[in-house]
Amino acid sequence: MNARALLRMTAPTREDFEIPYHEIGPAGAPLRLALVSGLHGNELNGVFVLARLANFLQQIAAGEREGTEVLGRVRIVPAANVLGLNTRSRLWPFDGTDLNRMFPGCDAGETSQRIAHAVLEATAPAEWRIDIHSSNAEFEELPQVRLYDPSEEERRVARWLGLPAVIERTVTPAASATLASAWKLRGGRSLVIQAGQAGSLQQEHCERLFRGLIDLLEALGVVLGLRLAEPENDVHFFGARQIFPLIAEHAGWFVSRLEVGQWLQAGDLVGYVYDGFEGRLRAELRCPVSGLLAGLRRQALLCEGDLVARVLTRQAFAPAVDTFLDAQGQ
Amino acid sequence: MQTRCEAFFRLELPYREGLSLERAVFTGGGAPRVAVVSGIHGDELEGLYVCHRLAARLESLERQHPGALRGSFELYPALNPLGLDTLQRRVPIYDVDLNRSFPGHASGLLPQRLAAAAMEALAGCALVVDIHASNVYLREIPQVRIARAFESKLVPLARRMNVDLIWVHEAMTVLENTIAHSLNERGVPCLVAEMGVGMRVTPDFAEQMVTGILHAARELGALDPALELEPATHVPLVADDGNVHYLNAETSGLFAPAVAHWNAVRKGDLLGTVVSPLRGNVLSEVRSPVDGVLFTLREYPLVYEGSLLARIMRSEETG
Secondary structure (H helix, E strand, O other): OOEEEEEEEOOOOOOOEEEEEEEEOOOOOOEEEEEEEOOOOOOHHHHHHHHHHHHHHHHHHOOOOOOOEEOOEEEEEOOOOHHHHHOOOOOEOOOOEOHHHOOOOOOOOOHHHHHHHHHHHHHOOOOEEEEEEOOEOOEEEEEEEEEEOOOHHHHHHHHHOOOOEEEEEOOOHHHOOOHHHHHHHOOOEEEEEEEEOOOOOOHHHHHHHHHHHHHHHHHOOOEEOOOOOOOOOOOEEEOHHHEEEEEOOOOEEEEOOOOOOOEEOOOOEEEEEEOOOOOOEEEEEEOOOOEEEEEEEOOOEEOOOOEEEEEEOOOOOOOOOOOOOOOOOO | OEEEEEEEEEEEOOOOOEEEEEEEEEEOOOOOEEEEEEOOOOOOOHHHHHHHHHHHHHHHHHHHOOOOEOOEEEEEOOOOHHHHHOOOOOEOOOOEOHHHOOOOOOOOOHHHHHHHHHHHHHOOOOEEEEEEOOOOOEEEEEEEEEEHHHHHHHHHHHOOOOOOEEEEEOOOHHHHHOHHHHHHHOOOOEEEEEEEOOOOOOHHHHHHHHHHHHHHHHHHOOEOOOOOOOOOOOOOEEEEOOOEEEEEOOOOEEEEEOOOOOEEEOOOOEEEEEEOOOOOOEEEEEEOOOOEEEEEEEOOOEEOOOOEEEEEEEOHHHO
């Protein structure tokens, strides 16, 4: 088996636990890529895709897929928050801390800081690092790359994943303790991916993500002999001033027939809001801008001030509200 | 003195109910305004009780010393009412830490709207005291925590607060989204008070804090300078990141303290043990690494490897 442990720890009332990872590729070869998911235990897409990817690469490394070869080493941590995954909890379940707000961590600190430290130390040395997230249980994200103050090289390589959108942002204070921020402080190259919605698997997003990662591995020269994604994949880049959040001003039921990935025209219907108790129609929500529907609310219950949709626009506009809150996936 | 209780912010919830933020305002003259906020974390109740005790003191003051209130007091006991009412630390639905959502945005998402409403309401205050109650795991002695950037302005105010400790800590980027940082950045002096433990009320600590707030308010001119108050008997130690020692659990298990909170300890003293619930053995001992004062002590017994058990401020003479 190729499974190893980033960290082994005692538990108060059950057997010792560990955070396992896969190490695939020729021993002694450069560590080309580190993939992390499941820092949030309820974000399943990344965990599933990385487990499947590990199996796929393992088959190649074992010579079971003719004409293919793993040339570099790949380190895969499908779930950093193991207890969170097993208990369906976004946070580290014992004390409710967000593992992705614990970086760079500390090997002598709180449990969650120790986990963060172990994840960072295991992944930072890789030439490329990718952290995969899946929004929250209320909101579905079109598979997309998020870049934070990126280099030209990161911009170029982000395209190789073939995901439909690449968003560039700057790091906010609240995001300064994320894995992505800690990687950046260490230098080197890294990407963040958002795909789908927490709490369940969305098979279509998983397949897209899997193909994108295989494509990237091939383009980076880590794997030879594979290319799964369609080469004409349409990739669009958007800056921080091209992210339009549609925010509800009425509470009630939100109902929509749209799917993420659709292109909207200004004035298009996004959905309806019905009164929670009386059931009457309160509002038709229309998108005031044209663009790519990159995120859509999947929770029907709607508060005043809730995010309904996120639309990526061709034209830049005045800086809007930053709707990328803590619990919105990263 | 005029007293009014009012909702200063309201938004709609999906099914019939609304979410409102409430405050009580006690007005003597106009300025200065002294505000107490609490309940940003829904599992911290100490500040709510401080608000109650302070309201009782102000009402009593009005009967016994009419006219003693020169400025005004504003109490904001529950900035995260949904969290408090559902026993959740974070903002329910969003699962967001409200104290990482400041300064907020009036047309943003729900937590940002709560934050923006609080910022708008508190603008112009001469002093805001943001009361926290640690969490459910750790008990804290009444203290004020101050970011280094605001040290010179806030430490003199904190010395009036009748607390046992002032902790000046280094800047942390992630704390830039707190209410205290946001208010201080905008020129509204805000002290972060920590006391007690989550989900509980410690009446003695509340009385101590009320006395401190009244002293600070009198100093600022919100109360008649001639008004006699009970003496502020607590003289704070001043800690910084260089003299605070953290004791983390070496093993998982049950923590059994061997000392009381807020005690002088000597290097090597046994502070507690981590024991196994399965066997009669001790898994690890917790001993003080220095001479000092134990100001944080684990309240919740179950621990994971790494769980914080205690914090000690090292005594000066031990270097």
